[in-house]
Amino acid sequence: MNNTSRFFHTVCGLSAICLLLLVSSPLALLAFADFNSSASVIGLPLEQAPSQSTAINTSPNQNVDAYYINENPDNPPTAAKPVYDVFTVEERQARGLVLEVPKVSQYYGEKVVYLTFDDGPDPENTPVILDILKSNSIKATFFVVGNEAEKYPDILRRIYQEGHAIGNHSYNHVYRDLYQSANSYIAQLRHTDDVIKKAIGVRPRISRAPGGSAGSFTKEYWGALNKLGYIEVGWNISSGDASSAKANRILNNIVSQMENKNLWSHAIVLMHDGRGHAETVKALTDIIKYYKERKFEFRVVNFETPAPW
Numbered sequence: 001m002n003n004t005s006r007f008f009h010t011v012c013g014l015s016a017i018c019l020l021l022l023v024s025s026p027l028a029l030l031a032f033a034d035f036n037s038s039a040s041v042i043g044l045p046l047e048q049a050p051s052q053s054t055a056i057n058t059s060p061n062q063n064v065d066a067y068y069i070n071e072n073p074d075n076p077p078t079a080a081k082p083v084y085d086v087f088t089v090e091e092r093q094a095r096g097l098v099l100e101v102p103k104v105s106q107y108y109g110e111k112v113v114y115l116t117f118d119d120g121p122d123p124e125n126t127p128v129i130l131d132i133l134k135s136n137s138i139k140a141t142f143f144v145v146g147n148e149a150e151k152y153p154d155i156l157r158r159i160y161q162e163g164h165a166i167g168n169h170s171y172n173h174v175y176r177d178l179y180q181s182a183n184s185y186i187a188q189l190r191h192t193d194d195v196i197k198k199a200i201g202v203r204p205r206i207s208r209a210p211g212g213s214a215g216s217f218t219k220e221y222w223g224a225l226n227k228l229g230y231i232e233v234g235w236n237i238s239s240g241d242a243s244s245a246k247a248n249r250i251l252n253n254i255v256s257q258m259e260n261k262n263l264w265s266h267a268i269v270l271m272h273d274g275r276g277h278a279e280t281v282k283a284l285t286d287i288i289k290y291y292k293e294r295k296f297e298f299r300v301v302n303f304e305t306p307a308p309w
Ligand SMILES: [Zn+2]
Pocket: 118, 119, 169, 173, 210, 211
């Protein structure tokens, strides 16, 4: 082998080694890096790295049309918005924070309507209702059942992110469990608070007793609710959609009860978005049209909402 060919041979050998190092170094980096830094190595911004947890903490978020209770004096109550708490009852107790609801004056307009939907979220009815509300640019209130919210956290998140109010409607909706005692009722509310907070980062301060409070609540129930700062929300217009009523009947039920003009300042309409309430969904566009034609203001239930009766 002469000098020229030996030189050529050495250069080729060195080049091959360099090429090998060049190719293997990013792989070696990836192999030794932890998950987050590997995301930055492969060019993804860190915050886009997929998270292990599916729960997203969205609180408090300026994109959401809501008022939060977080003891921050810079965050005063805002009219007409849903109200949520960044703390659970347990967290308030541990921090020595006030549990009772702050004193707020009640809102009575000339014509005000609160559309409320119980027993969801439901994968068939709730998204269609949300679409209808969106296309009408109005907000409503959803009293959700804990075990349904647990099954459909994405739908719960959508309700929240689109600026509607969420209320607590017990965990299992089974009367014989729920109404054993004030303690069993409160335990279900707190369980559902945890489910909701896990999905959206905050919990509601409004609740509605399955079947209504009349006949189920004793003095003890009211005492416990007041002490822990839950607002029980009834209704004064029943859509009658709990049975097998057809869409036209549901609309007519509402229209006939609206003849009582005393209710125009705070009409709280009970409807259901739970399983089996497709007729309510069918009636909804006409129900909204009825109130829009009469120039009603659509509001969500919050601390300012008057008692129904
Ligand atoms: Zn119910």
